[in-house]
Amino acid sequence: MRDTSVERIPGIVSGLRHSFGTGLTRPAAWRREQLRRLRGLLVERGAEFEAALLADLGKSATEAQLTEIGFLLAEIEHALDELSGWMRPRRVPVPLALQPATARVVPEPLGVALIIAPWNYPLMLALSPLVGALAAGNAAIVKPSELAPATAELIARLVPDALDRRAVAVVTGGVPETTALLAERFDHIFYTGNGRVGRIVARAAAEHLTPITLELGGKSPVYIDDSVPIADAARRIAWGKFMNAGQTCVAPDYVLASAAVLRELGPALRAAIHELYGSASQRNPDYGRIVSDAQFARLTGYLADGEVLVGGEHDAADRWIAPTVLGGVPRDAAVMRDEIFGPILPLVEVTGLDDALGFVTGRDKPLAAYIFSEDRAVRARWEAETSSGALGFGIPALHLAAPELPFGGVGESGMGAYHGERSFRTFSHEKAVLSKPLRPETLAATIMPPFTRAKAALARGPLQRFL
Numbered sequence: 001m002r003d004t005s006v007e008r009i010p011g012i013v014s015g016l017r018h019s020f021g022t023g024l025t026r027p028a029a030w031r032r033e034q035l036r037r038l039r040g041l042l043v044e045r046g047a048e049f050e051a052a053l054l055a056d057l058g059k060s061a062t063e064a065q066l067t068e069i070g071f072l073l074a075e076i077e078h079a080l081d082e083l084s085g086w087m088r089p090r091r092v093p094v095p096l097a098l099q100p101a102t103a104r105v106v107p108e109p110l111g112v113a114l115i116i117a118p119w120n121y122p123l124m125l126a127l128s129p130l131v132g133a134l135a136a137g138n139a140a141i142v143k144p145s146e147l148a149p150a151t152a153e154l155i156a157r158l159v160p161d162a163l164d165r166r167a168v169a170v171v172t173g174g175v176p177e178t179t180a181l182l183a184e185r186f187d188h189i190f191y192t193g194n195g196r197v198g199r200i201v202a203r204a205a206a207e208h209l210t211p212i213t214l215e216l217g218g219k220s221p222v223y224i225d226d227s228v229p230i231a232d233a234a235r236r237i238a239w240g241k242f243m244n245a246g247q248t249c250v251a252p253d254y255v256l257a258s259a260a261v262l263r264e265l266g267p268a269l270r271a272a273i274h275e276l277y278g279s280a281s282q283r284n285p286d287y288g289r290i291v292s293d294a295q296f297a298r299l300t301g302y303l304a305d306g307e308v309l310v311g312g313e314h315d316a317a318d319r320w321i322a323p324t325v326l327g328g329v330p331r332d333a334a335v336m337r338d339e340i341f342g343p344i345l346p347l348v349e350v351t352g353l354d355d356a357l358g359f360v361t362g363r364d365k366p367l368a369a370y371i372f373s374e375d376r377a378v379r380a381r382w383e384a385e386t387s388s389g390a391l392g393f394g395i396p397a398l399h400l401a402a403p404e405l406p407f408g409g410v411g412e413s414g415m416g417a418y419h420g421e422r423s424f425r426t427f428s429h430e431k432a433v434l435s436k437p438l439r440p441e442t443l444a445a446t447i448m449p450p451f452t453r454a455k456a457a458l459a460r461g462p463l464q465r466f467l
């Protein structure tokens, strides 16, 4: 696939801006039509998307359906069901002092959105923000990740054909193409990826005062205590961690637990991994591959950071790393500094709850934190004392499948949120509309000069209560 020529980029943006200016994208009917066509594309060409995801990430067809295609279909269905409610202007109360008047919050599209996607869920993370952008009535450019080339090629080939080309474009390429895009003025930039590039995006957006959503990563901790059935917790932790070979932004990054819990957890994770992927994950089609040689080299470098309790085998030619659990990991090891983003799960010993809370609050705010405890007081402390994009009690990652929950990070893990209605709001401006009849003129006697004694008294008294 040829990358989009950098020279074409300004023209693509101005074409979309022109289309937006004509009002093309605003009607509910146009938005619905685009969402239906996107749904049709995902259903009719599902097998091709599955094949691309297999080529890029060794992703099984079932996992592709569960985490990418099916996720998108559910997102589209939800948007189609809810769109008229989301678009409806919301009447809000007016203070007594302003009456008679009516006030409404009217959502309007922002204009032209830029969506920059990463490689780990290369279809879902490119098109899920697009669902929000289209539902909100915007024109949009999607820039898929060059590190998932088969999926990027398919998106570039199929999406503009399926949707309205006047308002939706796909730009392919890597740093030069994204840099050229970022030089243009957009009305919203939605970036998913790492914090280093997130900063580049934020700087570029600042030039045009463009609002941004940054969906970033980080080290999402797991805390587990002895109040839960360890085998059940281990199965869920292993599922969340080793899905997509650990290359999931909301995957559990590491586990904190007491020495006694860790003694049980190691064997329980071994059993869970065996249950999910058998004894030979390299031959198991349900288990994925590392996206690139560079990522493979980075990940295998972590294997020396602890004692290999489970897995550890790897094959560079196949970019396969077995689901791996590391024990006895020092807190300052490299595997505990960087976001792992691969199938390696370090277990870190803590002395107790306070130690675990201190460990997490002493580091960057993560995208998610997962607590396995039946003790309500323990759960309440995690909820009250730590900050993270999301908090999962007893379950990793699945908060992203509840469309009413805003999905996003905080601090180093990002800013802004999406999914469901939050996607619609992210790509909308909420316009404040106040409407007051010219007659009767209530303002002359209250807030307009000349400021008589009576008005001065009003300003110091009743008006303060009624404004």
Ligand code: NAD
Pocket (backbone or CB within 6 Å): 116, 117, 118, 119, 120, 121, 125, 143, 144, 145, 146, 147, 173, 174, 175, 178, 179, 192, 193, 194, 195, 197, 200, 214, 215, 216, 217, 218, 248, 249, 250, 339, 341, 367, 408, 409, 414
């Ligand atoms: P990536 O390397 O594919 O980069 C993401 C996008 O940034 C790509 O489209 C790429 O072309 C572009 N890009 C790269 N360098 C650039 C530059 N110098 N200037 C402009 N654009 C540039 O993906 P990645 O960043 O390796 O993705 C992994 C990260 O994303 C992890 O940190 C992960 O946690 C995070 N992530 C977050 C979420 C979320 O929803 N919060 C989801 C998935 C991944």
